[in-house]
Amino acid sequence: MDRAGHEDAALSFDPLRPKLLRVAYRMLGSVADAEDIMQEAFIRWMGADRAAVREPEAFLRRTVTRLCLDQLKSARRQRETYVGPWLPDPVVEEEEEEDVTLPLMLALERLSPLERAAFLLHDVFGLAFDEVAATIQRDPAACRQLATRARAHVRDARPRFRVEKERGIELAKAFFTASRSGDMKALGALLAADVSIHSDGGGKRSAAIVPIIGFAAVMKVHEYLAGLFRKDGSKLVRAGFVNGLPGFVTLEADGELQTTALDIEDGKVAAIYVVRNPDKLRHLH
Incomplete structure (x- = not known):
């Protein structure tokens, strides 16, 4: 042509x-x-x-x-x-x-x-x-x-109750601060009893190969991660909506990006979705 x-x-x-x-x-x-x-x-x-x-x-x-x-x-x-x-x-x-x-x-x-x-x-x-x-x-x-x-x-x-934009971003930032600082009391106050973590590393970066279910299990994971964050660092790049959910983009210690999206129900974080697979993050650079 x-x-x-x-x-x-x-x-x-x-x-x-x-x-x-x-x-x-x-x-x-x-x-x-x-x-x-x-x-x-x-x-x-x-x-x-x-x-x-x-x-x-x-x-x-x-x-x-x-x-x-x-x-x-x-x-x-x-x-x-x-x-x-x-x-x-x-x-x-x-x-x-x-x-x-x-x-x-x-x-x-x-x-x-x-x-x-x-x-x-x-x-x-x-x-x-x-x-x-x-x-x-x-x-x-x-x-x-x-x-x-x-x-x-x-x-x-489909969401039964949508969180207001400002409140959603506020909760996302509070979650970032609590999870990275190791403030387990503040983090626990944000989580629902049946909270779950779903992390996608695609076999290319470390991530749980099955969902982590329940308040106690999620708190244990974050208590471990908080030590790594304090040691190696995790920088907030941007807060916003990740696939329609309140969340944020971070730059991790390995130099790669990561996204975290929070499904919020009745003011509590009901599910945490973390994408670490670098193939899925290239467009964000």
């Missing part, structure tokens, strides 16, 4: 890219994979008869979704051999994401690829079932059934 054709394709593709990237990321849970999907979708857009496409956004959304469905087949096989808990790549933002938080993304992992697509396209992105049907190449009635089954699986993962 000549330069003019490339520029023409980019002119119509680039304004839609943020929306398309949101679809791809929420389908895949991987920033790098979502970016690869964007590149492939653009290549296909360049090769399409764009003058004949009446609705570029719908055309590209269908292209992206179908590429993601293909990608999910291989991704599922890869995650079967993943070392320790798998968490989605962290996306850090100033504002809280209202549509898909980290617990919901984890719940989506339990769905079939078609259930995941139907739920996201209809319940999250607001598409009519006729459009969902055209996108995933199933009839509207089947898409309704897919979305209904998906809703039943993810219902408990």
